[in-house]
Ligand SMILES: O=C(O)[C@@H](O)C(=O)CO
């Protein structure tokens with residue numbers, strides 16, 4: 376049975392995080408994930424997770440100054456990047472969250488790659504108990520972002536050589552950048568730590584647009600993927616009014 380995780384960076388983003396967790400539970404999600412939870416008391420977040428029984432799958436490192444999108448690939452920002460990696464690891468452990476997405480930032484070239492690899496090495500060795508994720512983003516939403524493709528991410532993971540470093544495969548970003556998602560999922564499955572979904576190109580509910588998630592989900596099942604898929608779409612209006620794509624048992628995507 377396909378399970379879904381509510382990305383609370385977008386869904387119920389108007390609610391305090393503990394209440395968003397409760398709303399996701401009431402709506403029938405199996406898990407939650409977030410972007411930047413740091414303004415919320417970790418004890419209150421943990422209490423909401425315990426109360427609902429939902430696992431928190433992931434959170435992100437902070438992005439840096441306004442206009443930045445992460446620090447880990449910025450060659451001259453190593454100490455700040457590590458402060459943010461430490462902060463994310465600490466928060467993840469405090470709430471029992473299994474993954475930290477280390478955000479690369481806007482940078483290109485060999486020095487950026489070396490900085491990113493060094494910071495990923497730091498994150499992976501500092502937190503062997505957690506999964507460290509890296510996520511390719513599309514060049515419309517994040518022009519100039521260091522990581523823009525699944526093969527690039529796979530090569531970095533190979534070179535880093537850490538078993539707890541994995542790819543966040545966001546179907547929305549990768550359909551825009553690369554397409555060929557069926558084969559890319561097959562090829563990269565062993566190093567994928569989390570999969571996210573949304574319609575393309577409007578980043579809405581996953582029941583319309585150029586991607587047919589019925590196909591992707593049944594293919595993932597055939598490949599043996601059983602972890603929750605992250606619903607990371609931008610609701611138009613109140614989140615509760617956007618959940619028609621979730622139907623009762625199995626939460627099958629409705630078309
Ligand atoms: O796809 C996204 O935008 C997120 O998964 C993220 O973590 C970067 O903002």
Ligand SMILES: [Mg+2]
Nearest residue numbers: 510545571607
């Ligand atoms: Mg994503």
